[in-house]
Amino acid sequence: MARVLIIDDDELIRSGLSRCFGDLGHDVLTADSLGRGLDLARAGVDVIYLDLNLPDGDGHMSVNELTAAPGGPEVIVLTGLKDNFGAQETLTSGAWDYIQKPATPSVLKASLESALKYRSDKFAAQAPARAFDDGGIVGRSPAMDRARQLMARAAESEAGVLILGETGAGKELAAQAIHRNSARRDKPFVVVDCSNLTETLLESVLYGHVKGAFTGALTDHRGLVAEADGGTLFLDEIGELPPSLQKSFLRVLQEHRFRPVGSSREQSSDFRLMAATNRDLEAMTRAGTFRSDLLFRLRTLEIPLPPLRERDQDVGLLALHFAKTACDRYRLPPKQLSKQLDKVLRPYTWPGNVRELGNVMEAAVINAGQEPVIYPKHLPGHIRVSSLDKARPKRQPVRAQGSQATDGPIQPYKDYKALRDQAYFRQLMDICDFDIPEASRLSGLSVPSIYRHLSLAGIRRGRK
Structure with a gap:
């Protein structure tokens, strides 16, 4: 008997799925909101059926957190007729499958059976996990825990790895962590920043050159592909690799052989390739600026790193x-x-x-x-100003003439303005720590005006 959790705000969906799975002898839990569902998932379940459109949160954003719950439950996404694309997106976050509503009992039962069979096989074959040394990567959000799991799996293989993420997300740190835990840990980890090299220089840097190959080549030079022999070659910002080099590098990947610039003899190098990019390589292949066959070779394993805005608890x-x-x-x-x-x-x-x-x-x-x-007050000005922008009330849409207000009696403007002013100046004092000249600079108000507004709002130091 398995524990099955259904998270859906539609009571008919919850009751229908509950009867379907309950008749199979499973223990069924239901939740009408994401918050309640997360609480139940933390108590331990095997399979979760998740609606994407919930009243208190976005189902897309919760997949990582749900799969990181105790026991690592499998998540099956429930989607409406017009949201297939959104459901398919969740598969990249580790969801097991997605089902389109309305679904027949046979489809629902088959989805549960396949997920439970996978879990049974997984736990039966699971060996004790070796501790993964992440090298001090900071963060314990569900999204980062998911990324660590993918890194640990990549470290156990020799397959090529493509790390995806925005600028500054920590792609090189992730590559170093994979190398540190791999069988090649005692060999070189060689980094090539493709974005900082010209096309001519990049070929020499990658493959090396012989004396006299070009003006200034006074001695033989060993390239980074040769330096990575036995270890890992990490190509940072692979999307910047010039098209003319993509073809030659594809051959290097396939055969692990290369020819230094100006040389008539090939050399070999036993390296594992990892690459990273902040660009959409699939879009580049459609545009003809990145080779599709090279992309297929690069992303045997793919590890997406979450942006910091999706890791607020970190x-x-x-x-x-x-x-x-x-x-x-x-x-x-x-x-x-x-x-x-x-x-x-x-x-x-x-x-x-x-x-x-x-x-x-x-x-x-x-x-x-x-x-x-x-x-x-110690932060750079643009960071502090951004928080002030969020504190300002958002403009509400104007009602059409003659429409009826449905939100109850409207508040007198004087009272509304006083409340908004008080909220704004409390936020301003929090940011400036009651540094009045600094508050004047950020708000654009004079120092006397600041004092007057604080007095009107009844805000004093120690009464925030």
Whole structure:
């Protein structure tokens, strides 16, 4: 008997699936919201049927968290007739399958049977897992736990690995972690940054050259492909590899043989290839700027890394880590992070991801100097201003003339404005830590105006 969890806000769907699986002798749990479903999943279940459109959250974003629940349940996505694409997207996050509503009992039973058969085979053949040394990668969000699982599996094989992620997401750290846990751990880990090399230089850097191959080639030079013999060759930003080199490099991948520039003799190198990119290589193949046969060779295993905006629970851990690193680097006393700082860091979208957070925290440590606590006032200005933008009330759509209000009696404008002003200035004081000149600079109001608004809103230091 298995434990099956159904997460769907439609009572008819929940009751229908519950009867279907209950008749098979399984223990069935139901939840009408994502929050309730996550609580039940943490208690331990085998299979989860998940609706993507829930009243309190996005089913797409929850797949990683559900699959990371105790026991690693299999997730089967329930989708409407017009949401096949959305359901298919969840398969890349580790969902077992997706089913289109309405589904017949035979389809539902077959999906459950196949998922349970997979789990039975998996646990029967499972050997004790070797501890995975992630090299200190910071973060315990479900998305990062999922990425670690994929890294650990990649480390157990010799297959090529393609790591996908935005700029600053930690692609090279992931590649290093895979190498560190692989059978090649004692051999070289060689990095090639394809984005920083010209086409002519890249060929020489990859394959090496012989003396006299071109002007300035005064001696033989050993290329990085040769340096990686026995170890791992990591091509960072593989999407920047010039089209003329893609064909020659495909042959190197297939045969592990290459010819240095200017040489008539081939050499061999036993390397494992890992590559990373922040570009959409499939779109590039459709546009004819990236070879499809090279892409197929690269992504035997594919590891997507989540952007920092999808790891909000990791932001505090990373901020503390980077603050400690900066304090050690500049020989400054250890620092704590204020609660106000977390309110500013978490909502920020972090377009530069983990790398940007590291730079921001280094700047904050430098600005704090000998002070023991880092406050929002120590952050770069653009980070602080972004939180003010979020604090401003969003403009509501204007009702059509003659339409009836359905939200109850409207609040007097004077009362509404007073409440919004109070919320704005509380947020402003949290960010500036009651530094009135700084509040004046950020808000564009004069210092006397700031004091007047604080008085009207009844905001005083110590009463935030």
